[in-house]
Amino acid sequence: MTKPASWEPRNPAFDAVVRESFSRQAMMTTLGASIVHLAPGEIHLAAPYAPQFTQQNGFWHAGAIASLADSANGYAAFSLAAPGTDVLAVEFKINLLAPARGESFLAAGRVLRPGRTLTVCAADVFARSGGTATLIATMLSTIIVRDSAPATHSSS
Amino acid sequence: MTKPASWEPRNPAFDAVVRESFSRQAMMTTLGASIVHLAPGEIHLAAPYAPQFTQQNGFWHAGAIASLADSANGYAAFSLAAPGTDVLAVEFKINLLAPARGESFLAAGRVLRPGRTLTVCAADVFARSGGTATLIATMLSTIIVRDSAPATHSSS
Amino acid sequence: MTKPASWEPRNPAFDAVVRESFSRQAMMTTLGASIVHLAPGEIHLAAPYAPQFTQQNGFWHAGAIASLADSANGYAAFSLAAPGTDVLAVEFKINLLAPARGESFLAAGRVLRPGRTLTVCAADVFARSGGTATLIATMLSTIIVRDSAPATHSSS
Amino acid sequence: MTKPASWEPRNPAFDAVVRESFSRQAMMTTLGASIVHLAPGEIHLAAPYAPQFTQQNGFWHAGAIASLADSANGYAAFSLAAPGTDVLAVEFKINLLAPARGESFLAAGRVLRPGRTLTVCAADVFARSGGTATLIATMLSTIIVRDSAPATHSSS
Numbered sequence: 001m002t003k004p005a006s007w008e009p010r011n012p013a014f015d016a017v018v019r020e021s022f023s024r025q026a027m028m029t030t031l032g033a034s035i036v037h038l039a040p041g042e043i044h045l046a047a048p049y050a051p052q053f054t055q056q057n058g059f060w061h062a063g064a065i066a067s068l069a070d071s072a073n074g075y076a077a078f079s080l081a082a083p084g085t086d087v088l089a090v091e092f093k094i095n096l097l098a099p100a101r102g103e104s105f106l107a108a109g110r111v112l113r114p115g116r117t118l119t120v121c122a123a124d125v126f127a128r129s130g131g132t133a134t135l136i137a138t139m140l141s142t143i144i145v146r147d148s149a150p151a152t153h154s155s156s
Numbered sequence: 157m158t159k160p161a162s163w164e165p166r167n168p169a170f171d172a173v174v175r176e177s178f179s180r181q182a183m184m185t186t187l188g189a190s191i192v193h194l195a196p197g198e199i200h201l202a203a204p205y206a207p208q209f210t211q212q213n214g215f216w217h218a219g220a221i222a223s224l225a226d227s228a229n230g231y232a233a234f235s236l237a238a239p240g241t242d243v244l245a246v247e248f249k250i251n252l253l254a255p256a257r258g259e260s261f262l263a264a265g266r267v268l269r270p271g272r273t274l275t276v277c278a279a280d281v282f283a284r285s286g287g288t289a290t291l292i293a294t295m296l297s298t299i300i301v302r303d304s305a306p307a308t309h310s311s312s
Numbered sequence: 313m314t315k316p317a318s319w320e321p322r323n324p325a326f327d328a329v330v331r332e333s334f335s336r337q338a339m340m341t342t343l344g345a346s347i348v349h350l351a352p353g354e355i356h357l358a359a360p361y362a363p364q365f366t367q368q369n370g371f372w373h374a375g376a377i378a379s380l381a382d383s384a385n386g387y388a389a390f391s392l393a394a395p396g397t398d399v400l401a402v403e404f405k406i407n408l409l410a411p412a413r414g415e416s417f418l419a420a421g422r423v424l425r426p427g428r429t430l431t432v433c434a435a436d437v438f439a440r441s442g443g444t445a446t447l448i449a450t451m452l453s454t455i456i457v458r459d460s461a462p463a464t465h466s467s468s
Numbered sequence: 469m470t471k472p473a474s475w476e477p478r479n480p481a482f483d484a485v486v487r488e489s490f491s492r493q494a495m496m497t498t499l500g501a502s503i504v505h506l507a508p509g510e511i512h513l514a515a516p517y518a519p520q521f522t523q524q525n526g527f528w529h530a531g532a533i534a535s536l537a538d539s540a541n542g543y544a545a546f547s548l549a550a551p552g553t554d555v556l557a558v559e560f561k562i563n564l565l566a567p568a569r570g571e572s573f574l575a576a577g578r579v580l581r582p583g584r585t586l587t588v589c590a591a592d593v594f595a596r597s598g599g600t601a602t603l604i605a606t607m608l609s610t611i612i613v614r615d616s617a618p619a620t621h622s623s624s
Contacts, residue, residue: 026210027217054182055227061183062245063223064483070218071211089218090430091454093249093561095406095588095608097581112606117429118402118456120563120606138580138588140563140608142403142454144430245609246586247468249405249561251452253425268450269409274558274612275587276407278450294424294432296407296452298559298610300586339529340524366494367539373495374538374557379531383523401530405561 007041007111010082014040017083018075025075037073041111043075048104060100065107065137069094072109073121073141080114086148090118092141100136102127119143132143163197163267166238170196173239174231183223191231197267199231204260216256221263221281221293225250228265229277229297236270242304248297256292258283275299282289319353319423321396326352329395330387339379348388353423355387360416372412377419377437377449381406384421385433385453392426398460402430404453412448414439431455475509475579478550482508485551486543495535503543509542510542516572528568533593533605535576537562540577540610541589548582554616558586560609568604570595587611 011017015038022028022035028045031053037044045068053064070089078087109123125137167173171194178184178191184201187209193200201224209220226245234243267280281293323329327350334340335348340357343365349356357380365376382401390399422436437449479485483506484492490496490503496513499521505512513536521532546555577591593605 004238015205021212024212027220029280030208052182052186057182057242061181061223062226062248063219064183066222066226067217067219086213089252091249091251091403091432092218093247093608095247095580095610096245097588112563115604116271120403120565122606135581138608139562139588140606142563243441247559247588249452251424251454253432276409276450276559279456290356291425294452295432296405298407333524336524337529338520339532342520352591364494364498368492369554373493373535374560375531375535376495378534378538379529382534398525401564403561403563404530405559410559443506461580 007080007114009040009080013083014079018043018079021078025071028071031064031067033068033071036106038079039108041076041080041114041155043072043079043109045072045106045107051104056100060105062094062096065096065100065105066094066139068107069123069125069137069139070108070141072107072123073139074143076111076121077108077114077119077143077145080111080119081145084148085145086144087145090142090144092139094137094139096137098136099136100127102129102134104128106133117145119145163236163270165196165236170235173251174199174235177234178231181227184227187220187223189224189227191243192262194235197236197270199228199235199265201228201263202260203257214257216261218250218252221252221256221261222250222295224261224263225265225279225281225293225295226297228263228279230299232265232267232277233270233275233299236267236275237301240304241301243299243301246298246300248295250293250295252289253291254292258282258290260284262289263284272289274300275301319392321352321392326391329353330391333390334387337356340383343376343379344379345383345405348418350391353388353392353426355384355391355421356415357384357419361414370413372417374406374408377408377412377417378406378451380417380419381421381435381437381449381451382453384419385451386455388421388423388433389399389426389431389455392423392431393457396460397403397457399455399457400447401454402454404451406449406451408449410448412439412447413440414446418445429457431457475548475582476549477508482547486511486547487526489546490543493539496539499532499535501536501539504574506547509544509582511540511547511577513540513575514572517570521546526569528573530562530564533564533573534560534562534574534607535587536573537577537591537593537605537607538609540575540591541607542611544577544589545582545587545611545613548579548587549613550557552616553613555611558610558612560607562605562607564605566602566604568595570597570602572596574601585613587613
């Protein structure tokens, strides 16, 4: 999945618009996640390890990892969307490659193919511990871009 | 995906073993989730809507829905596993079919094919509001069954 | 994935329209596939085993199984589409549950959720040998419905 | 999905072993596919456009594209497998990014994470026409590595 040289944002205010929407995702606040990198078509989200999001062995739950990666892909897509639109995940698939343990997690989402209706994104999730980062998951997502007004309908 | 008449549990204590492991999933406690049905090869998990797990429009975040469905599939697989084993999600794919809003959510996980090494499960997630239940997501998961002793290695 | 009582076709000529499109899928002709059941929102495709579509051990190649299941899901979606539209697969995920060997294969596709833009379908694939049918694969697909005129653009 | 600097093959004869197995995949012969690049953990397969593998609009069927990508991922995994083993696809997910039209197709498969039991691979598929290559699909696969002797059991 070679990354194109650059994506052209359709919304000159993409940075502010992405950050404003991200700030309204209570799930990200709950996970303690923040935006550590943002550019057209790509975003990095980081979150500290916290014990309340673990599975039975003390690793982060696959759903917590998926939450971070799903938001990364959603906002990578949103950074290229036209003004007055919103994005919704249609579906995603995640492979868990290694146990989710570490001091913090980083989800790096990027657009593979932007579209008027559908945008396809990929995210890699890393666990960081000491000075090292280990790839622990990879996600492939389909995201729909829609007019933002009526947020009352289903994802299609 | 026709459900077989019944699955034979390899662990006669499957009910206690599943509930004990579930009680150690801090993520499920955090979401307020509980087991509302458990039988060999199938489990239903329920969780009340709570605003701290939402996305930007006030619906439950896809990652919260995925957390519930992933645990449902994991424990459906675990209910058929031999004594002395543990389960780990290898990968899953989820389709979000409708916005995740409602008073509570129910994830119904079931085994499609049990295996010595890999078990494949499917979960449907419903949003409940008033007397109605709406299908809002469906997940297909691959789960690996391993000796439970060393929980220190990666998922394969 | 409980099947709804019935789906309402938007195109009264759905049966003829599905069969006409199917007859133009050279891939299905090449596989020797035919429609053995068709109703609104569901279709069964059958194909005989043939050695030219095998992998290294003489089983049907996962791609041949996926071809049959993808067409089943596409035509399940198409059977509910409005007149003047066409369908394209956006993505699919398939789990291979058992080796694809047998005298023939049957892919049963059905709509899980129809939409104006996106339709989600699931297919089960069975291998038939003697009098028995074995579930060998299950697929979850996202399909886009579009105006049929210009078939020259990408899937979104 | 940053590619590691290099993968260490466990089988010094990996090149011959991959090519021998590939030559037994009748599906690849039927598609006219050949190996155009092979290194530890990565492989490129090419196939010419041929009208017998098309869908209703004359593009290559998603199943034909998936066949090429599935074999690419399987052989990328196999190139790192120990002697005396075989590989089987457990599951894969593919996103179709653009219509599959062109003079030929190239599937580039690579290992994301090799494992004793499970290997995770990703493939990108390009359509080539004139001097240009267009990314038309991306696949994420889980592959199981097993002793090669009894090819008579299921994938897990």
